[in-house]
Amino acid sequence: MPIIEVNNLAKHYHVYQKRAGWMASLGGLFHREYKQVQAVRDVSFQIERGEMVAFLGPNGAGKTTTLKLLSGLIYPTSGTATVLGYVPWQRDNAYRRRFSLVMGQKNQLWWDLPAQESFILHREIYSIEPAQFQRRLDELTDLLEVRKLVSQPVRELSLGERMRMELIAALLHSPEVLLLDEPTIGLDVVSQRRVQGFLRHYQVETQMTVLLTSHYMKDVEALCRRAIIINEGEIKHDGPLEEILDRFSSVKQIQLQFAGTEIPADVEKYGRVVERIPPRVKLEVLRQEIPRVLAALLDRYTIEDVGVQERPLEEVIAELFVRKEISTPTGGDS
C-alpha cells in the first residue's frame, strides 16, 4: 500500500492583479481584478514506503504547493491525497506526530535560544521518552557533527549549522515521512555535501519515506532514484532518474583530448562543440551516431584521451523547463 497517494490534486489561487502606477492603486480601492492561478493541476502519484523521491520543477511549477498540501498547511481546490492513511489537511494530531516538513528558507527553531531548548520543547510536544530522546539527539548531533553547537544561540550559528539543527528538530520524533523543500538552499558546497551524506545514510538506516524538492541536481543525483517532474502545475515525468536522460536527451557528449596543443579546425563537422579548452574539446552527438562518429574521430586524429558521457542531468532538466512541450505524464510507477 502506498504511503503517499495523490489523486487529481488541484490547488487554485485567486490572485489580485495590480497594475503599475498610482492611478491604478487608487482605482484598486474601488475595483479589483483577480486572476485564477492554477498552482497545481490534477496531480496524481504514489510513493511507497522507504522511497526517496525527487520532486523537480522550475520556480512556480507547483512543487512547494504540493508539499504544503501534503503537510496539511493548505486545503486543495479539488482532488484527494492521503499520507500514512491520513488526509493531511484534516491536521489530525496522530498524522502530525508521524511526519515532518523542513523548508530550507524557514526557521522553526527559537532564534534567540540554543537549539537544545527547541529540542526539549519538541520532546514534550511529541511526547518522546527522555531516554529515547537523548539517544536520538546524541545520534543525530553526531551524524550531523553539531554536538558542540547545541548550547549556542541559534542566531549565532551559520546557515549550514542552522539547517543541520532544523533537520535534527524535524527528525527527533522519528517521522515516517519527511517532506523536504530545498534543504540545501543557500548552503556552501561543504555543508551541502554534509546534509546530502546525512540524508542518504539516515534514509537507508530508517527506511523513512522522503519527498524532496531541490534546485540542486547534485542533491537529487546523490539522493534519489526516482524523480517526478512538475511544470505549470502538471506532472510531466514520473520515473527513474536515469530515464529522464533516455527520454528527454537525444544526445550524448564525447570528450576528446588531442595530441599536441591545438584542436583540429574541422572537428565541428562531427558534432556540436559545447566546450573548447585546447587541446580538449567536448562534442554533443546524437545517441545513435556515437559509434560511427567515435570510430571516424579515432581514425582521423591522434587522440590521447577519449570519453563518452551523458549530458549533465541539470542541463537536460533546465532545457525541459524552458521547452515546456514535454510529453504527457507516464503514471506513478518507478
Added chain:
Amino acid sequence: MSPALRIKWCILRTSIAERLAYRADFAFATLIRFLPIVTQVFLWGAIYQATGPRDARVINAYTYGDMVAYSLLVMVGRAFSSMPGLTTGIARDIRDGTIKKFLIQPIDMLDYLFWHRVAHKLVYYVIAFVPFALVFWLCGSYFKGWPGAWTISGWAISLVLAFLIGFLIESLMGLAAFWFLEVSSLVFVYMLISYFLSGHMLPLDWLPAPINAWIQLLPFKYLAFVPAAVLLEKYDPQQLVLELGLGFCWVFVLYLLNRLALTRGLRRYSAYGG
C-alpha cells in the same frame, strides 16, 4: 504531570528563557513604561489645581487623590491587559509563513501563544515589581487603606479577566490577517478606541449616562476600568459578582470568535512566503 500540562509548562519555561535573552532591552522597556503614569499624575495635579486648592476640589465624585489612585490602578490593569506585539506578531507569522510550525506540529496555536504571553507577563511582573512597589509606596496616601479579602479576591479575578480579554481581543485582531494580511491600521484603531473605552483616559463613570450604558456592555472596560473600580470599591458585592460574571461571558464569546477565526482563516490560508 499530564502530557498536555507538560507541554504548557515547557512552552512557559522556554518563553521565559527567550524573554530573558535580551535582558538590558527588556529591563529598559519595562522601566520606560512608568513614564506615562508620572506624566498623568502631574497632569491631573494641574487640572485639579487650575480651579482651586487641589486637594479640596472634586470632579465627578473623584478627588485628586482618588484620581491618582485610579490612574495607578489603571496602570496595573493595563500591565495585565496590554499585549505588545501580539497582533502584529500573529499577522507577521501569517504573512511570512512562520505560522506553519503551528500547523505541522501536534500543538494548538492559540494555546501556544497564550502560554508564550503568560511567560512574557510573568517576566514583566518580576522586573516591574520593584518600580511598581515604589510608585505605590510614594502614592500610598491617596489610597484609603487596605481593602477586605472579598475586594482583593475580586480584584485578582478582574486582573485575570483583564489578561484573558486583552489576549483574546488582540489575538482575534491578529487572526484577521488571514483576510487582510496587513492589520497595523486595525491595531491603531483598536488602541485609539480601547484607550477611551477601557477607561484608560478617563474613568468610565464620568461619561454621560446613555454613552456609559453602552460602553458598559462592551468588553473593553475589563482592560482597565473594572480592575481599578473593584479595588476602589465602586461596586457593591452583588454588582461585583455580576461584573465578573459578564467578564467571563466575554471571555467565552471571544474564545469562540478566536476559534472560529482560526478555523475559517486556515481554510483560506495560502501559506505565503515559501
